[in-house]
Amino acid sequence: TQLLEQSPQFLSIQEGENLTVYCNSSSVFSSLQWYRQEPGEGPVLLVTVVTGGEVKKLKRLTFQFGDARKDSSLHITAAQPGDTGLYLCAGEYPNQGGKLIFGQGTELSVKP
């Protein structure tokens, strides 16, 4: 069974704090994607990481792919209330036709 463990499930922080979300699997990914989902909407792609050890930045968001391509992290610096939402990691395994395996999601609440 292909599983993607995402933690923490819930995170409530004050504006200006930093946070990290983790995504782990026992299997090797061909790529890993991070999405953000607002209530009543579909997930929106933030970033795709493909190479082991890869680091990508999107404004205050930093995404890292583990060297072995089994884990990933999302770090947000100086969180803003507008960052509130559900963050999802999704892994794509080799030869699976693009099928995504999603983590359970991290519900982030940033209070002003």
Add this chain to the structure above:
Amino acid sequence: GAGVSQSPRYKVAKRGQDVALRCDPISGHVSLFWYQQALGQGPEFLTYFQNEAQLDKSGLPSDRFFAERPEGSVSTLKIQRTQQEDSAVYLCASSLSSEQPQHFGDGTRLSIL
């Protein structure tokens, strides 16, 4: 519109009824995926089409679930004899090819009473 369109946005049905959920992918997108998202959880893969061919249906929970994409564009997910555990948001996603990023619709929220 330019995005993936799903209809209806909300569907309420009584247990035992059949339902049909529609997905209009982005024009020209070859790959189409269906996912099921339970409340507070991440989406779970149901099935995948490349044009009109259903290449993977390993995620369909039971034989009550059936998906089709007869002309390689619009897709329909049908659930027969609905059960309460079928209540969820059903998401459709499309991509230019299986290697390209998936674009998601806003889903159909299905409630079974």
